[in-house]
Amino acid sequence: MSGSTLRYGDKVVIVTGGSKGIGRGIVKVFVENGAKVVFCARGxxxxxxxxxxxxxxxxxSCKFVPCDISKEEDIKGAIIAMTKAMAVDESRYQVRVNCISPGNVMTPLWEELxxxxxxxxxxIKEGENAQLLGRMGTEAESGLAALYxxxxxTFCTGIDLLLSGGAELNYGYKSQVP
Amino acid sequence: MSGSTLRYGDKVVIVTGGSKGIGRGIVKVFVENGAKVVFCARGxxxxxxxxxxxxxxxxxSCKFVPCDISKEEDIKGAIIAMTKAMAVDESRYQVRVNCISPGNVMTPLWEELxxxxxxxxxxIKEGENAQLLGRMGTEAESGLAALYxxxxxTFCTGIDLLLSGGAELNYGYKSQVP
Amino acid sequence: MSGSTLRYGDKVVIVTGGSKGIGRGIVKVFVENGAKVVFCARGxxxxxxxxxxxxxxxxxSCKFVPCDISKEEDIKGAIIAMTKAMAVDESRYQVRVNCISPGNVMTPLWEELxxxxxxxxxxIKEGENAQLLGRMGTEAESGLAALYxxxxxTFCTGIDLLLSGGAELNYGYKSQVP
Amino acid sequence: MSGSTLRYGDKVVIVTGGSKGIGRGIVKVFVENGAKVVFCARGxxxxxxxxxxxxxxxxxSCKFVPCDISKEEDIKGAIIAMTKAMAVDESRYQVRVNCISPGNVMTPLWEELxxxxxxxxxxIKEGENAQLLGRMGTEAESGLAALYxxxxxTFCTGIDLLLSGGAELNYGYKSQVP
Structure with missing residues (x-):
């Protein structure tokens, strides 16, 4: 393995919801690393x-296909459990299934809200200060996590890669009590 | 960011316990990706x-320095907690601290035991069958996790990257009762 | 707080799916500890x-109400994520939300399968051997976890109480590769 | 099992570091529930x-024995890993090993600091606001967790019971960057 070759040369990748935000970051990083990416989105x-x-x-290279996967996104809460279940089921075919739990990543949706x-x-300042690192994550960092x-x-399956800038560590102001 | 450049070119890395096994995998992957590695070990x-x-x-390139870090290794159980504590403490200097939890990785120590x-x-067969993926991890996979x-x-701090081939998922024979 | 009084005297509890298995264990333990339980099930x-x-x-005491909550059960994979989200949302009303992740618990459904x-x-023997403790969990143990x-x-919210007899620890035969 | 009997009647419990704070909460709850407690502390x-x-x-009832366990406390970071390892090792003797991860619990040490x-x-106000529940935990809540x-x-081994008032959920001000 050498660092000077393309990391995903000529491999095929499918990304759902890839026209902006985290999905865009993933599409971009894979194309930069030599993959053939098919991505879909509503816009x-x-x-x-x-x-x-x-x-x-x-x-x-990449190819865009219009599609609406908004229902899929609605069940995002189940993704870790689904990842573990699929990791068990698919391992017999040597297929690995992993997921990423992004925290505050600066995306068009974040900016819009x-x-x-x-x-x-x-x-926005509050969003940045929620992380130990004092900033939000980027689309590129999301893409690099997916590329990894x-x-x-290749020895990881069923894992949840936490991409949160340390937002879950240490204490912060959390009281919800009025 | 382009996939065709060295991923850690000219950066400095220190690896303790790097002459064999997982440490060796880490040293090797970093040198292959352009780093200047200082590593130490007893042998x-x-x-x-x-x-x-x-x-x-x-x-x-790399430079070997003889040293004995066996005491450090003895406290390996505390590594996740120490990683989280250090991630909090060091974030003010923009230093990230993460760790890897390797499961069954084929190393000289594993072979010796x-x-x-x-x-x-x-x-060895039993060790391989403990993973969903039906094999052990490799030194190179350990190195690639460290390189990632x-x-x-760059948006991860305080995380524990699980490198276990799915060994903790699903049910297996675990009873310890005689 | 004294150990000789009822632990949930006169408090109201609602249990969905409580006529058998884990739900039955929960209904039973709460009634034994003085609660007024409303439970529903299909049967x-x-x-x-x-x-x-x-x-x-x-x-x-308890009151049974016939109802079909099977759709609710289908999304069980999302329960941990939903628990954490609800814990955040409801804390302003001083409402705590927690969940239990049961492993192998001997229930009528388990026996039927x-x-x-x-x-x-x-x-059944295989199911028992999947735990470090060499046996399955009981309905009563599920009920006691819910009672706790x-x-x-009262200082726990958003937690997932693992009721698994140690099934996720140590190594066992897990390979899915044919 | 009935709620009106003592929950730990005549059983023997050993608590290290039990003269104040969380240890005191544990000693107290066990004595209230009928146990025979031996506890040690420096003071x-x-x-x-x-x-x-x-x-x-x-x-x-309880019996106090003076002792210094301060070194033991220093390695607290390793407790979760040690708990899991001991849970595996001791399960053959039907011994369960679990631990509690307390967050902000109001103790004499907290007050002193x-x-x-x-x-x-x-x-103190900042400590209270670090939890979703807007308050700190109590010694009694620590004791009840240990009693559970x-x-x-009885079907839990190797688990880590999180007693944190939801401090790790949701976002708060965490930035450490000056």
């Missing part, structure tokens, strides 16, 4: 724009 | 041999 | 029989 | 006073 214009941009940059609050900048799981984590 | 001959071998291969049992091959944490997991 | 005969039996024994295998006794969470765990 | 006066007080109240800060009341593990959690 046709955003999807086509990303497809064109990434295919220009290479070295991998912050924009709907009374003080957008204060909301796909390309290098 | 002088093994350390010097690994140093020579890896420096020939490059593209990074298996060789001391009544039926070496049966012991060091090079790409 | 009318079993529900009424349990209602009569427990009301005779006391010191608490074992009866459908080629060798019922071997299947309800009556005594 | 002779505090230990003897607690011994006398609890023996007056009953219904169980708060008293050394510039603004004692603000420090000892008396009722």
């Amino acid at each position: 046709v214009a955003a999807g086509q724009a990303l497809e064109a941009e990434l295919n220009r940059a290479g070295p991998g 912050a924009g709907q609050t009374a003080d957008t900048l204060a909301t 799981l796909a390309a290098d984590a | 002088v001959a093994a350390g010097q041999a690994l140093e020579a071998e890896l420096n020939r291969a490059g593209p990074g 298996a060789g001391q049992t009544a039926d070496t091959l049966a012991t 944490l060091a090079a790409d997991a | 009318v005969a079993a529900g009424q029989a349990l209602e009569a039996e427990l009301n005779r024994a006391g010191p608490g 074992a009866g459908q295998t080629a060798d019922t006794l071997a299947t 969470l309800a009556a005594d765990a | 002779v006066a505090a230990g003897q006073a607690l011994e006398a007080e609890l023996n007056r109240a009953g219904p169980g 708060a008293g050394q800060t510039a603004d004692t009341l603000a420090t 593990l000892a008396a009722d959690a």
Whole structure:
């Protein structure tokens, strides 16, 4: 294994919901590492724009397919349990199943929701301060986590990779009591 | 970020206990990815041999320093707690602290212990069957996990990366009752 | 707090799916500890029989209501995530939300499924051997876990109480590879 | 099993470090539930006073033995790992091993440390606000958790009972970056 070759050269990747945010970060990192990526999302214009941009940059390639996976997203709470169950079921075919638990990652959705609050900048600052590291995660960091799981984590199955900047450690102001 | 550059080029890494097993896997992967590695271990001959071998291969380089860190190893049980505590303390300096929990990884120590049992091959087979994936982990997989944490997991701190082939999932024969 | 008083005297408890198995264990333990339990299940005969039996024994009381909550059960995989989310949301009302992750607990459903295998006794033995403790859990142990969470765990919210006899610890035969 | 009997009647319990704080909470709850408790601590006066007080109240009894277990406390970070390892080792003797991870519990040590800060009341308020539940845990809640593990959690081994008021859930101000 050498660090100077493409980490996912010519392998095929499917990403659902990949036109923006974490999904976009994943599509981008895989294309940068040589993969052939098929990604789908509801937003046709955003999807086509990303497809064109990434295919220009290479070295991998990608293809956008419009689709609506919003119902799938609704059950996100079940993903860790589903990952473990599928890891057991699929291991007989040598298929690994892992997931990522992202904390505060700066995405268009995050920005949009912050924009709907009374003080957008204060909301963003609060989001940044929720992590030990004092900042939010990036789309690229999400993509690199997915690339690790796909390309290098060949002895990992059923794990949940925590991508949270240490937000669950130490004490902070948490009281919900009025 | 491009997949065709060295993932840890010219960065400095210190590995304690790196002349064999998981430590060796870590030293090797970092040198292959361009790092300057200082590693220490008790075994002088093994350390010097690994140093020579890896420096020939490059593209990074390494330096072996004889040392005895066996006491440090004895407290391995505390590593997850120590990792979380250090992640909190060091985050103010933008230093991340993470750890890896390896399950059955085939190392010289594992082989040596298996060789001391009544039926070496049966012991190794049992070790392999303890994972959903039906095999043990490798030194290289350990190294790649460490490389991910060091090079790409820039939004992870205080996490424990489970490298176990799914050994903790599903049911198996566990009864200890005679 | 004194050990000689009823642990849940006159408090109201609602149990969904309580006519057999783990639900029955929970209904029983709460009635034994003085609670007023409303429980529902699909099986009318079993529900009424349990209602009569427990009301005779006391010191608490119970009321059975026929209902079908099977859809609710289908999403069991999401329970830990839902528990944590609800713990956050409800804490402002001083309401705690916790869950139990039962491993192999001997229930009518377990027995029924074992009866459908080629060798019922071997299947049951296998189920028992999956735990460090060499046996399955009981309905009563499930009930006592729920009683602890309800009556005594007043500083716990969002936790997942693992009731598994140590099945997830140590190594066992897990390989799924043919 | 009936709720109106003593939950740990005539059983023997050993508590190290039991003259104040969480240890005192554990000693007290066990004596209240009928146990015969031997507890040790460095502080002779505090230990003897607690011994006398609890023996007056009953219904169980306790005996104080002066001892210094401070070294043991230093390795507290290793307790979860040690608990799991001991759970595996001791299960062959049908011995269960579990632990409690207490978060902010109001103890004499907590009060003492708060008293050394510039603004004692603000420090205590901050400690209370670190939990979803908006308050600290109590010694009695610690004792009840230990009683559950000892008396009722007969199908639990190797578990870590989280007693934290939800401090690890949701986001709070955590940034350590200056």
